[in-house]
Structure formats: C-alpha cells, structure tokens
Amino acid sequence: MTKVREPQRLRASIDAVKELIISKGLKPGDPMPTEVQLAELLDVSRANLREAIRTLATLDIIEVRHGTGMFVGEMSLRPLVEGLTFKGVVLPGKDFETLRQVVEVRLALDLAIAPQVVEQLEGRETPELSDVCVEMANRGERGENFASEDREFHLTIAGLIGNELYGQLVAAFWDVYTLVGPRLGVPTPRDMADTVRAHQDMLDAAKSGDLEAYRDAVQAHYAPLLRVLDSTTGAAVAG
Amino acid sequence: MTKVREPQRLRASIDAVKELIISKGLKPGDPMPTEVQLAELLDVSRANLREAIRTLATLDIIEVRHGTGMFVGEMSLRPLVEGLTFKGVVLPGKDFETLRQVVEVRLALDLAIAPQVVEQLEGRETPELSDVCVEMANRGERGENFASEDREFHLTIAGLIGNELYGQLVAAFWDVYTLVGPRLGVPTPRDMADTVRAHQDMLDAAKSGDLEAYRDAVQAHYAPLLRVLDSTTGAAVAG
Structure with missing residues (x-):
C-alpha cells in the first residue's frame, strides 16, 4: 500500500477543484480548465490532481469527455x-x-x-x-x-x-x-x-x-x- | 488528455472487482485481496486497477484503510x-x-x-x-x-x-x-x-x-x- 497517496492530500485537491468551480461561478456543462492548467492554478501534482478528478467524475461533479476535455458535471444521482x-x-x-x-x-x-x-x-x-x-x-x-x-x-x-x-x-x-x-x-x-x-x-x-x-x-x-x-x-x- | 486511460478499460476493471466481490460472497467489512493480488487475479494493470479502486472507494463499495488494507465498503449514501x-x-x-x-x-x-x-x-x-x-x-x-x-x-x-x-x-x-x-x-x-x-x-x-x-x-x-x-x-x- 506504499504507493497510495495520503488521503488528506487527495481531499485537499478535491476541495481545491470544488473551490475553483464555486469561485469562478461555473455551472453544469461549463468547460473546466485543462489538467495542466488546473495543476498550475491549484499548485498540486498531476498524479494527485488526476485522482481528485477521478473522484469528482465518479460523483458526477466533473465530466471528462475523452478527446474533448473536462466540463462541470450534472451532479446527478x-x-x-x-x-x-x-x-x-x-x-x-x-x-x-x-x-x-x-x-x-x-x-x-x-x-x-x-x-x-x-x-x-x-x-x-x-x-x-x-x-x-x-x-x-x-x-x-x-x-x-x-x-x-x-x-x-x-x-x-x-x-x-x-x-x-x-x-x-x-x-x-x-x-x-x-x-x-x-x-x-x-x-x-x-x-x-x-x-x-x-x-x-x-x-x-x-x-x-x-x-x-x-x-x-x-x-x-x-x-x-x-x-x-x-x-x-x-x-x-x-x- | 493523452494520459487519460480508456474509460472502457477502466469500466472493465471496475466490473471485474465487483464480480470478484460477488463471486467470493464478500460482504461489507470483509477484507479484500491486496492490490498486487487483485492485479494478478483480474489480469489488469496496476495503474488501471488503482483508478478502479479510487472509483469504488468514492462509491463506498470499497474502503481503503491506510496502513491496514482494503475492505468491502458499507455502500452507504x-x-x-x-x-x-x-x-x-x-x-x-x-x-x-x-x-x-x-x-x-x-x-x-x-x-x-x-x-x-x-x-x-x-x-x-x-x-x-x-x-x-x-x-x-x-x-x-x-x-x-x-x-x-x-x-x-x-x-x-x-x-x-x-x-x-x-x-x-x-x-x-x-x-x-x-x-x-x-x-x-x-x-x-x-x-x-x-x-x-x-x-x-x-x-x-x-x-x-x-x-x-x-x-x-x-x-x-x-x-x-x-x-x-x-x-x-x-x-x-x-x-
């Protein structure tokens, strides 16, 4: 289990992405910054960010459309x-x-x-x-x-x-x-x-x-x- | 976005982990095989498996207790x-x-x-x-x-x-x-x-x-x- 990153750091990255959505006033369907831009904006590692994105995609808070980019999700059930x-x-x-x-x-x-x-x-x-x-x-x-x-x-x-x-x-x-x-x-x-x-x-x-x-x-x-x-x-x- | 793995492959890994839980008759709180064992059992890459585990942990289908191991989650709301x-x-x-x-x-x-x-x-x-x-x-x-x-x-x-x-x-x-x-x-x-x-x-x-x-x-x-x-x-x- 040594490769598993600290859950606190992951939690912090997840919260940082959420904060960004709120502070920019983004709503479902709006495009998100790219992964590279996000890592820079939020000052988190790409690996950590990718786990955060995976978590947020699972929750339908972010939608990753392959080949197109990332969007704010529908936050469905x-x-x-x-x-x-x-x-x-x-x-x-x-x-x-x-x-x-x-x-x-x-x-x-x-x-x-x-x-x-x-x-x-x-x-x-x-x-x-x-x-x-x-x-x-x-x-x-x-x-x-x-x-x-x-x-x-x-x-x-x-x-x-x-x-x-x-x-x-x-x-x-x-x-x-x-x-x-x-x-x-x-x-x-x-x-x-x-x-x-x-x-x-x-x-x-x-x-x-x-x-x-x-x-x-x-x-x-x-x-x-x-x-x-x-x-x-x-x-x-x-x- | 080139580093993002195919969602079909991720989906397949998620389903494989779920099938394993069902076929072994595991229930909430039961210990899961280790990540190494799972990758071997299910014949999937570690990277792919780790994304599947992250997804299943977000859904509370798996619980990762750091330093202890992986368990079947409570499947809560x-x-x-x-x-x-x-x-x-x-x-x-x-x-x-x-x-x-x-x-x-x-x-x-x-x-x-x-x-x-x-x-x-x-x-x-x-x-x-x-x-x-x-x-x-x-x-x-x-x-x-x-x-x-x-x-x-x-x-x-x-x-x-x-x-x-x-x-x-x-x-x-x-x-x-x-x-x-x-x-x-x-x-x-x-x-x-x-x-x-x-x-x-x-x-x-x-x-x-x-x-x-x-x-x-x-x-x-x-x-x-x-x-x-x-x-x-x-x-x-x-x-």
Whole structure:
C-alpha cells in the first residue's frame, strides 16, 4: 500500500477543484480548465490532481469527455444508482432486501406527492400520459416488456411537482429496480395486466380530481411487485 | 488528455472487482485481496486497477484503510451527500433551491412513514426519544445549537420502520442540510422554540396514537424552515 497517496492530500485537491468551480461561478456543462492548467492554478501534482478528478467524475461533479476535455458535471444521482444497484446484488442471503426497500420508498414518495399530482392534473387533458398508457397496454397485451413506457409515466408524473430532486430520486430508484429487477424472473401475464391497469387508474383518478382513488391506484400499482418480493424474500430465507 | 486511460478499460476493471466481490460472497467489512493480488487475479494493470479502486472507494463499495488494507465498503449514501451538498452551493442564483428540494423531500418521507411510526409508538414508553426532546429543549433555551439531538431524533424515528434505505435517506438529507443550512444564517429564537416544540408534539402524538396530530406536528416541524427558504429564495431572485 506504499504507493497510495495520503488521503488528506487527495481531499485537499478535491476541495481545491470544488473551490475553483464555486469561485469562478461555473455551472453544469461549463468547460473546466485543462489538467495542466488546473495543476498550475491549484499548485498540486498531476498524479494527485488526476485522482481528485477521478473522484469528482465518479460523483458526477466533473465530466471528462475523452478527446474533448473536462466540463462541470450534472451532479446527478448516478452515484446513488451505482451504489444501490451493487448493494442489491451483493448482500448474501438478502438478495432482494435492497430491492424491497427501494420499492417501498418509491411507494412512499408516490403517496407523498399524490395531492400535488391530483391538483395539477384535475380536469386537464393529458395526451402524453394517455399515449404512454395506451402504448403500455398494447405492449402488455403482446406480452412485451414495457419498462420504458413505465419509466416515462413515472418521470412525467414526478415532473409535475416543481421539485427536481424528487424526479431525480424517482429516476434513480427506477434505474436500480430496472437493473436488479430482472433477477426476480419474468412477471406473470396477470401481474403485467394489473400493472397496466394501475397506471391507467392513477391517471383517471388524478384527472377526475379524486385523491383517494389516486392513492388506491398507487397502492394497487405496487401490490404485485411487493407480493413477488415478499414471496422471493421468504423463499431465499427458506432456501 | 493523452494520459487519460480508456474509460472502457477502466469500466472493465471496475466490473471485474465487483464480480470478484460477488463471486467470493464478500460482504461489507470483509477484507479484500491486496492490490498486487487483485492485479494478478483480474489480469489488469496496476495503474488501471488503482483508478478502479479510487472509483469504488468514492462509491463506498470499497474502503481503503491506510496502513491496514482494503475492505468491502458499507455502500452507504455518502456519495449522494457529497454530490447534493456541492450542488447546493454551486448553482449560481439558485443557492437554496437544492436545499428547499431536500427539505421538501424530507417532509414527504416523514409524512409517508407517519402511519408506521404511530403504530410503533402508540402506548409505548420512549425514554430515548423523550431524553432527546428534553436535551433539545434545554439547549434551545440556552440559545445553543441542537443539531445533533435533532439528527438523533429523526434517525431514531426512521429506525422504527424496518427499512434501512429509508433511514439512510433521512441521514443523507440531514447531512446535506447540516452542511448547506448554516448559509441560511442564525435561526431566530422563535424558530428555535417552534422547532423544539414540533419534535415534542410529534412524539406526544405518536405515543397517543393520533395519526392526524402526528401529521400536523410533522408539517409544523418543517414550517419555519420552509418559511426561511422561501424568503431567502425570493431575496436571492430579487438581489
């Protein structure tokens, strides 16, 4: 381990790069100085700087586009997805525990924004969401995967409430589910049909301004998934 | 940028380390092979491996303890805190936008778990939570910061509901708030007193099994904070 640099020095370089972004007022997408310029500006070694850049790229605070240069990153929740996804497959004997937790938090978040969603959609035409529901139903009837329509539905709903973090969390948890979920096996035709209907019911309830019906539809939406997760968790413990 | 290694090769090394953790059935806290052993086992260059380790350490998938060795990490939400905290200070003209979003999501999560919290605490003695509330009140009366008691209160509540991810999210958002919040300035004595009372009200409502009163206390808990954030956001736009 002799070649590992002091974490304090690395921390200092990371903080120096962050300070520079703040002091120059840079925002996501703005170009950063080159590696050579940065090493000079911040008075740090190239080796140390490169480790700092790697750390900041992992956190999506910096984006390295190969052949183009360095830019301020989007500061997305991508690191959260990577960590949770791995955690979802790595914990021995509790394979689906993380997945169940993710689904429960998704349910909690969907219930929490229910009043705002209903307020936004009541009495409105929603051609985009209606189209997504129709496409989902068509795919479901053909026994095809409709994960992409499903994701779009939830992101559109999340986008209604003027809180970007909320939408990012929904997207992050969706991605974790998409990456770990296939290990649950193929959903039954009945579960697929229930899921399609739950989305249509959520939309209908919101448009008619019925908060209770919307909450019921949200619960129904997650019910097949939680049923599968409960039975799988039980099976994993029994096996 | 000629020295930057191919991202595909780095990705492959990262995935190889992850595969090794899975195939050996390692779990958080278990020792990893040394860097030399890993390079040999996975047939990757030391330089490439070191970048992969740096990435995985940033994601808390690996923990490098200097002088001791490498261990499987806790896969915590620390990367989420680091990214969100920086985002909270970096976005020009929207300094407190991220903070407001964090507080709104905290409120949503607290409301979402309200039924389970009330079910868990109804009719029970809660010496730990009661002590935390008393200590918070004492500190508040002396005009002292009670962030650590506040954090403990919310983590204890979150710990009641058997979903570890939920507690981690509460902790992560709390940490973001603690790091960015001081930029809001010193809270008024009135806001401090309101916050102390809101925690006591949450506890009393839960113990008496009154879900509606609990939800009201949760709303009252976040009200002073959202008021400050609304006025600050307004001021930032006006300024």
